[in-house]
Amino acid sequence: MFLKLRNYILFIYLINLMTLSSAFSNPLNDRTHQILINKREGKSRHLTLWNRFWLKKKSTEINHDFIKDMSPSEQVCEENYLKNLIKFNDVKRKNYKYAFLKLRKLNQIDDISYQKILEFKKAPQEIDLKINKEKLKMIKGIDSKKIDQSINQFSSYKKKKKCLGESFKTLFGAITKSKKKKKEKYFKKVIKKLVKENVITKTSGKQLLALSKIKIHRQSQFLKDYIKTKNFVAKNIKEENLLDENKIGLSDLVSQKDRINKSYPRQRLYENYNQFQIIYMAQILERFLFRLENTALLGIDLIDRNDNTFETFMIDSPMEIYRFLVKYMRYEMAKLKENHLFSNVSVTYSDLIAASFELYQIPPATLDELRKMEEIWNPQLTKTQKIVTWGKLFTQAGVIFIPPPYNYLASLSIWVIESFVQNSKEEATYGHSIFGEIQ
Amino acid sequence: MKKIILFIFSLISISKAYAKNDISMEVMKRSKWFRLKKTKVKLPNLTSNNSFDGKHFIIVKGKDSSAINFTNQELRLKAATTYYHLEKARTYFIEQMGSTYVKDLPQIVIRIEHINKFNELGHFANDNLDPQYNNALSVPAGNGYEPAGVKPWDHEIWFRPAKKIHISEIDNHSSPYDLKKLFKNFRRGVHMSSLQKFLAQYFIVRAFDGLDTRGTIEQLIRTTGTSIMLELGLSQAGLLEKLLMRRWYKLDSALIPEIIYHEFAHIALSDHLELNHSTAVIEGMADFFAGKIANSKQLATKVKKYNSYNGKKVKTTIAYRQEFELTSMANTDFLFGLLWQVNDLLGDESIIFKLRTKITTDSNIRQDLLRGLFEIINDNPEIKQNKKLQLYRELYERGI
Structure with missing residues (x-):
């Protein structure tokens, strides 16, 4: 009976162990292959006219499911994509770009993943580094102890389930730590010495130099970091947002260049912010939209030193409420500078929109309107206005060379053109408003 | 039989x-x-x-x-x-x-x-x-x-x-031209280019010795002469304005369709908007429906034989001014343009029609009308968030 009980307990324990291990397993294992699928970015900036032409011409037919054939731990490393692409598909090196563009076109990957994977286009798929430790000890001219440690760490990157990029960056950083300038040159020198002294093989040396040449070590963020942040953000999406049909969909605004900041909003978001910052920023816009939707009346109480309200202003004008809420949102945005989470970054309005969209808080249809709202306090000149300004400048300069009275005709022409081309829209004044102009 | x-x-x-x-x-x-x-x-x-x-x-x-x-x-x-x-x-x-x-x-x-x-x-x-x-x-x-x-x-x-x-018998007539202002702008432009020319020539002469300076006095005389003519023109701008301005006014209201629609619109809206006096809100509402019935953004225009006045047009370039709330300015184009713009955005005339139930004849534009409008919009689930945001932005840009 005791044996039976023991077996029973053992069985229960094993069952629990299995379920617990799956519950606390790396979330990457369960969700990575889903995470790479593009669910937010609209039109890709990489699918230019030129690229689309060549993509069609090359008719790159690849087995798109090769991503699913990759294990979760493989999918976080850039080099594995190229490895598997070659393994399962007959694709030439010069067509790697188009192979992945095709994936992007089919929304199997997003622009950020595409760019990161393509950085490794010329990188070796893996580096099997074998070190001759005895020869390393005898080497002169370089700090062999330091190099020994860093090279050993690098050589076992696969065993430790690390990616080539991050491992190489660590190696490069360790070798060139003492150098402030010309780091690549020093690294090249060290590697060449190691090859010459037969510490490492020539092949491995070439591979390391190739990585240095394409400046992998300079990347601030690798695919693994991106996936980690994205995963964390994804876990914080509210269930009701995912079920709301209006909030699901792609948007060109996050993948195309922002007119004001001249950057790509979603890329900028993931490059400059961590997961906590993204979630925090998203809340600002969410609160603004909620307030705008639900505020019917704005009350301002004037309270004396004895905590008694002696006067109350009730404001029910929809436009006054709007002005107040927009200004308050901008105030909250400015206050981020005082927040320890945002001490080294300057948050833009476009970042707030991208963050909010990433958390499925705003429908794609609303994005454009939210972006246009920025033009209230940050107006941009249109192309026509810029052309007119420059044209006017040059024409006015040219009029100097025309003798009188013909210069009057030239002046008259400029003035007539100005009158017609100039925007005749009246400048609005907000003297009637308590909260005034949104600046 | x-x-x-x-x-x-x-x-x-x-x-x-x-x-x-x-x-x-x-x-x-x-x-x-x-x-x-x-x-x-x-x-x-x-x-x-x-x-x-x-x-x-x-x-x-x-x-x-x-x-x-x-x-x-x-x-x-x-x-x-x-x-x-x-x-x-x-x-x-x-x-x-x-x-x-x-x-x-x-x-x-x-x-x-x-x-x-x-x-x-x-x-x-x-x-x-x-x-x-x-x-x-x-x-x-x-x-x-x-x-x-x-x-x-x-x-x-x-x-x-x-x-x-005669136009002088009408209290609030205004000239569509401001010739004096136009002339002043032109004069400023011309004098600036003359000054630039003079400075450029002066520096060129100073920089390069031996340059041929013949004809300089001739040029100066020409410049002076044309400037005098310009000043003369400016001084007579008022007279020119009077000559160009329309002097007589008449309106045969019974022959202009939009005016007929406008008047009937007052009756049609009178279940909620009483016809006791003229205000910006009821005139604007009537103008809007006149435009919709006529399917036109202009009212009482292109009828020189029967109307020598300017008529009304949907103008989205006019910014809001507090004066528009006054009875004396009840017949401006502002609210006509605003309601038209709102209708274009929302794509549903019935919203403007329903708006009459939320306002009275004495309502003002900035508060009562807009509050009524947003009440209707918020109660309508078909109007999405992006449309509401767009409406807020466009109203803001109009200066309201």
Whole structure:
């Protein structure tokens, strides 16, 4: 009976162990292959006219499911994509770009993943580094102890389930730590010495130099970091947002260049912010939209030193409420500078929109309107206005060379053109408003 | 047998007499290019064979109670025009807006060539008291005044005769030109280019010795001469403005379709917007529906023969000013343009129609009208968040 009980307990324990291990397993294992699928970015900036032409011409037919054939731990490393692409598909090196563009076109990957994977286009798929430790000890001219440690760490990157990029960056950083300038040159020198002294093989040396040449070590963020942040953000999406049909969909605004900041909003978001910052920023816009939707009346109480309200202003004008809420949102945005989470970054309005969209808080249809709202306090000149300004400048300069009275005709022409081309829209004044102009 | 035939024949005759008559007549109508011209149309719902007496409207002259006869050559065109366009306006409100109020309205008396001022008690002011011209008016129903023998009356629309009057007699006339300002801008531009030319030449001469400076004095004389001419022109700008400005004004309101629609719109909206006085809100609402019925962003334009004024246009470039809330500025284009812009954005005229239930005649634009508008929008689940945000932004850009 005791044996039976023991077996029973053992069985229960094993069952629990299995379920617990799956519950606390790396979330990457369960969700990575889903995470790479593009669910937010609209039109890709990489699918230019030129690229689309060549993509069609090359008719790159690849087995798109090769991503699913990759294990979760493989999918976080850039080099594995190229490895598997070659393994399962007959694709030439010069067509790697188009192979992945095709994936992007089919929304199997997003622009950020595409760019990161393509950085490794010329990188070796893996580096099997074998070190001759005895020869390393005898080497002169370089700090062999330091190099020994860093090279050993690098050589076992696969065993430790690390990616080539991050491992190489660590190696490069360790070798060139003492150098402030010309780091690549020093690294090249060290590697060449190691090859010459037969510490490492020539092949491995070439591979390391190739990585240095394409400046992998300079990347601030690798695919693994991106996936980690994205995963964390994804876990914080509210269930009701995912079920709301209006909030699901792609948007060109996050993948195309922002007119004001001249950057790509979603890329900028993931490059400059961590997961906590993204979630925090998203809340600002969410609160603004909620307030705008639900505020019917704005009350301002004037309270004396004895905590008694002696006067109350009730404001029910929809436009006054709007002005107040927009200004308050901008105030909250400015206050981020005082927040320890945002001490080294300057948050833009476009970042707030991208963050909010990433958390499925705003429908794609609303994005454009939210972006246009920025033009209230940050107006941009249109192309026509810029052309007119420059044209006017040059024409006015040219009029100097025309003798009188013909210069009057030239002046008259400029003035007539100005009158017609100039925007005749009246400048609005907000003297009637308590909260005034949104600046 | 003969008796049966006679009976049937008389029945047919009687039924024809009571049937709605569709008679064709010439009316002033907008062409494809928005030109006003005489067009032969059918006048629907007439209950008389020889006068402008219809099921919904009766057209009379001045204070008369009987309809204008078809044989009245002088007034036939005006009567037919008002009758035709009023029927069109009525149909619009019933079919497009689903207005049961308009459907249930009794026959409306339309007075043309009517010069009397309106009196709330006596219906008509004295014949000699301030005769009215170049205008149109929608009159609210009144209870009359029995002691003076004034019978109660229902809603009416009055069209004043046209009369040529000098622009100086109109209080709030304004010139479309500001020639003096235009000349000043031009002068500034010219003097600036002359100064630039002088400075450029001066530096070039200083920088390069031995440059040929002949002709400099000649140039100076030419510059001075043309500057004097410019100053002369500027000083006479006022006179030129007077010559160019329109001096006479007239408006034959009964012949302009948009004015007819505008007046009927007042009646159609009077279930919530009382016709007691003219305000920016009710005038703007009436303008909007006049534009919608006419399917045009312009009202009373391109009719030089009957209207020497500028008319109204949907203008989205005018920014809001507090003066627009005043009665004196009730007839500006601002609210017409604003409501049109809102309608274009929301794509549903019925929202503007429903707006009348949220406001009163004394409502202001900035608070009451907008509050009513957003109440309707928030209650409408079909209007998405992006449209609301766009509306807020566009209203803000208008300066409200």
